[in-house]
Amino acid sequence: MNQSLTLLELNRFVREVVKNNFPDTYWVRAETSDVRRNANGHCYLEFIEKDPVTQNIVARARGVIWANTFRLLESYFQSQTGTAFTSGMGVLVRVSVEFHEQYGYSLTVVDIDPSFTIGEMARNRMLVIRRLEEEGVLRLNKELPIPDVCNRIAVISSATAAGYGDFLHQLASNPFGLIFYTKLFPAAMQGENSEASIIAALEKIYENRDMFDAVAIIRGGGATSELNCFDSYPVATNCAQFPLPIVTGIGHERDVTVLDMVAHTSVKTPTAVAEFFIDHQAESLARITDLQQRLVSIARQAISRENSELALLSKDVYHHSIAFLSKQNSEIGNVVFMLRAYSQKQLDTLRQEHKEQVVRFRNAVEHVIRIEKHRIENAAQYFEMVSPKNVLKRGYTITVQNGKIVTSATSLVENECIETIFSDGKATSEIKNIEKWKI
Amino acid sequence: MENMTYSQARKELEEIVRSIESGELDVDKLTEKVKHAGELIAFCKEKLTKADEDLQRMLDEIA
Numbered sequence: 385m386n387q388s389l390t391l392l393e394l395n396r397f398v399r400e401v402v403k404n405n406f407p408d409t410y411w412v413r414a415e416t417s418d419v420r421r422n423a424n425g426h427c428y429l430e431f432i433e434k435d436p437v438t439q440n441i442v443a444r445a446r447g448v449i450w451a452n453t454f455r456l457l458e459s460y461f462q463s464q465t466g467t468a469f470t471s472g473m474g475v476l477v478r479v480s481v482e483f484h485e486q487y488g489y490s491l492t493v494v495d496i497d498p499s500f501t502i503g504e505m506a507r508n509r510m511l512v513i514r515r516l517e518e519e520g521v522l523r524l525n526k527e528l529p530i531p532d533v534c535n536r537i538a539v540i541s542s543a544t545a546a547g548y549g550d551f552l553h554q555l556a557s558n559p560f561g562l563i564f565y566t567k568l569f570p571a572a573m574q575g576e577n578s579e580a581s582i583i584a585a586l587e588k589i590y591e592n593r594d595m596f597d598a599v600a601i602i603r604g605g606g607a608t609s610e611l612n613c614f615d616s617y618p619v620a621t622n623c624a625q626f627p628l629p630i631v632t633g634i635g636h637e638r639d640v641t642v643l644d645m646v647a648h649t650s651v652k653t654p655t656a657v658a659e660f661f662i663d664h665q666a667e668s669l670a671r672i673t674d675l676q677q678r679l680v681s682i683a684r685q686a687i688s689r690e691n692s693e694l695a696l697l698s699k700d701v702y703h704h705s706i707a708f709l710s711k712q713n714s715e716i717g718n719v720v721f722m723l724r725a726y727s728q729k730q731l732d733t734l735r736q737e738h739k740e741q742v743v744r745f746r747n748a749v750e751h752v753i754r755i756e757k758h759r760i761e762n763a764a765q766y767f768e769m770v771s772p773k774n775v776l777k778r779g780y781t782i783t784v785q786n787g788k789i790v791t792s793a794t795s796l797v798e799n800e801c802i803e804t805i806f807s808d809g810k811a812t813s814e815i816k817n818i819e820k821w822k823i
Numbered sequence: 824m825e826n827m828t829y830s831q832a833r834k835e836l837e838e839i840v841r842s843i844e845s846g847e848l849d850v851d852k853l854t855e856k857v858k859h860a861g862e863l864i865a866f867c868k869e870k871l872t873k874a875d876e877d878l879q880r881m882l883d884e885i886a
Contacts, residue, residue: 533829533870536882561872567882592885665871672833672867675840679864682843683857690850 395485402489406481409494414445419471425451427458429471431491446490447479457496464498465505467611471576474504505615512617512642521624525648528629532668534597534661536565538589538628540582543570547604547635547654554658562665567596573603573634578613586622598661599628601643602654604635614641623647633657776807793820829870836863 414431433443478495569585629648644650
């Protein structure tokens, strides 16, 4: 049976049918996915459609934009939307429907309507913002205070971005001599991974949140500007609820991204982020300098006031002292006069007493002398009277034997000689008889 | 002073300046307060302008 077809024959048939039934080009609304560009400048991608509620993909088609078309569309799209043509965008494209025997079904893009994408992005942003608002987190980061000393800054940036270098240079060359400490948490700021990589960087900072005062999310210097990740709900909700104030400088032409809306402060460029931190610190420094100047001027005033009061006081003290001294002087004069008079009187009394004492003493001494003289005279008479000479005169004699006075008869021996001494001579006698008496 | 935060130091400094400006201090207290205020000013300025190498090293060591 010659009823069967080869695959090629079938595909050729399908191709013919498609070609005949889709002779025109058609405006199609879809979301881009897996957008890539090959070496020849052709752009390959997937068009998808998601169920708005479940977000499940409900339609899919391969797409291609040939290099000569893509060159024109790309720059036009970017100038209109402020963002590069990339994955995850809602687009309105004019396509021709193709079927290729070998590659199958695909859509070839011949035109694009950027205003639709702008609308889609705005709508998408609105949805994200509304969700954040409903969850009550939209303004959380904005409400965080920026501390007085805000100089430990966690930086989320691509390590090689020119904007990162600008940021560091700006901080380091601030004219106030302010010190900043920075730590880079590298993240891909564009491309498929940017969303996940920014969130990972935030998580790492969160783990070390005590070591930082603020977060800077910066981007700049890259060729293409792709902002999808800055409108994404996961990045926005992470930033909104981050415990440190976030300052963004993601350099783009378009008005504002969701990230800019939730961040504490949003400025255009990395350099401007640095300026923000410098200004803040400079203000803190100025406040201290102001307090210092006030202190110096008040202290000076106080000292000069005290000085003049002191001068007045010392003048007072001088006058009072002089008056006091002269009063004291005259009082002392009086006292001296009185003292002198009193002393004189005392002296006179003492002198008188002394004189009387001398007289009394002399009388007493004379009396004693008289008595003693008399006593001596009596003694002399007595001694005169009892002297051996006078005793001998009165008839007493002294008996001596062998040169010794004999006072007792016991020592005498008969027939020995004794001497008898008289007042005017002596006699030697021989003892004839000894008669001893009991006394 | 070592354990003081910048905010505490600044608050105390403002308090001192206010009390001196109100003229409620005698000379002895004034001298003492001005001396302390000077220390607080130095402390605050140092926080803002003097590099703490240990701190930067700690940040560099975060993996």
